[in-house]
Amino acid sequence: MKKIVVNPELCSGCEMCALICSFVNTGGFNPHRACLSINHFQDGVFNSPAFCQQCEDAVCVKVCPTSALEIDKEKGYVSLDTEKCIGCGECEENCPFDMITIDPDSKKAFKCQLCDGQTYCVDYCPEDALGVYEK
């Protein structure tokens, strides 16, 4: 599986990862609408974005009543089929990392799918603080 990892020492908190993420996935800009979240000023000085862990043993997949969420080993992430999603919120409630939400507009689950390999957030990070980890 692949996941996006961060070096918090380098993160400047500029939110460009979240801005491009929201743009690619929703069509507009708002860091709160990205499928990553930035914790500003943890301990007063750090900024650290949090990303979907693309768990191999993913709770979201287990609790999804419609099999909208699946582990796609070939692509390396937990995929989401919004056609199948009924927006019940089980995944949001159970994700231990708070990295899957119900989108307020579509009322469907919303999560990182590595932009199908494009990982725009990694490309746009001006501090080179993000990378893709594969195991």
Next chain:
Amino acid sequence: MKKMLIINLNKNSYEIVETPLSLIEEYIGGKGFGVKLYQEYIKANTKPLSPENVVMFINGPLTGTLAPSFRSCLITRSPLTGTWLDSYFGGYFGQEIKYAGYDAVIIKGKATEPTYITINNDNINFHSAVNLKGKKVSETSEMIKSKHGRQYKIACIGPAGENLVRYALVSCEHMRQAGRGGAGAVLGSKNLKALAVRGTNLVNVNDKKGFLEAVKKAHQELNESPSIKSFKEDGTPGSIPYAQDIGMLPTKNYKYGQFEKSENLESKAQINSLWMRNLACSGCPIACGKIGRVFKGEYKGIISDTVEYETLGLIGANLGLSNINHIIKIANLCDELGLDTISTGGSIGFVFEAASKSNLDILQKKGLEFGNAETVIELVKNIASRKGELSNILAEGVKRASKHIPGSQEYSVHIKGLETPAWSPRGAPGMGLALMTADRGGCHQRAFPVSYEMGDDLWQGEQLNRLGVDKKAELVIYLQNKLAALDTLVKCDFGTYGISEESYRIMLNTATGFNLPSDYWQTLGAKIWDETRRINLQHGFERNDDYLPERFVKEPLPDGPASGHYISQSDMDQMLDDYYRLRGWDKDGRLNY
């Protein structure tokens, strides 16, 4: 629909109105909206600290998008100067207003008791701020976030704003401030301690592909700029050795232009005391901020952003302080209590000089001397709380304080009541003109011609004579127009060192669907300068208010490469005559229409 939120504190009520299309088309946003809305809401005789004054938080069409380095502004009538006031802030707060769905939040009236307001998209609530009274800005922010949620971004005032210190600032989320001109006192006069905003709306752009291409180009321009490289590496303290070399670093109440211990203020000194990492505002790849925790020496443990150039100049060199830990402590105290460091440094520098020259009773106090950090700390605390007669006078700013001290006119340094910034202009008359004509009083951010005067940049292919006055007016007007126009967006000053006017235009056009021509910025800027002039004229300002303080006019600079120089009355008159003529104003600086 584009919206504005209008809050009336008299009734704890609000209305959400559509932003008029004509306003957007004519004035874009930011400062442009400001000049128009100011004239709609604020009368010529509105007293700055009365309920009739209005505070407007305004963003721009690119704020909150991926476009690099955009901020927001706060517009009101200044209690320090009585002029129009536009004060800008980076960080995250202005973006959040945009995400909540608003181009502007306009605040009228006065609450009957200390109040803060939560804005969650269209859900607006008024809360008692009785338990926030007297709290520092970080405590205020933390208490509101603990209660309402950490997604909220907070703008608030500290004790200085509550106590109507005339240069109290508005703290706009962590480490960023609308610093100049006393907007914090205006909020204080309205009994408004804080605004807490969160928003989940999307900011859309018209031409997605074109916009991303324009952003990419702007990023590339930033990456290729040597000035931006310097901001990235050193932040604004990188300007200390430059100002020292050219003799423009204000030292000991602007008496000198060089500080013998300026090396102690440079970036290296801060790296040695603060554990540093890059800190950026939302959407900005520059990251000129460097945050850290003081890890050794006095005041160990304080968390601080880089002490910025202006603060190093006014709290450091201007007060004769060279221990960086002391300066960090004082800057932190100003931030927390909600005081503008520039005006604070100007006011304390003034009183240190007064104490050495005057026999007045209130000045017969030990420690009122340059280089005494302990006294500065005590004064900062007392100014914020207006404790004691001397601090109470200093809380009024240099212009008013000097009226209490006979003979102090010759060393009271301000323009239209705004304490001047850390660019002492005696060796750069163009900078002098920029300060003289800045619409909010002595400010370096309306035009910064120094690099042209020093020969680093050519003006229309020509090297300017540093100490001469020829062509300085046309240069200042060009820069003022450009920056005012870009403040409709609302740009960050530092971004303009890399991003071209063309890139700003294309980012705006692709985001909004406008089709603005390439010569648009100068036209728009000139129109805005006419409007801020009109506003200030209506408030009673005239040509007489457009001159430099005596120190820069009568006292030759004692040190540095421009040693012996000053900006004479005739230099000022010639530049003002040129300036008014080129702006199309009459010889008294009045508009003819």
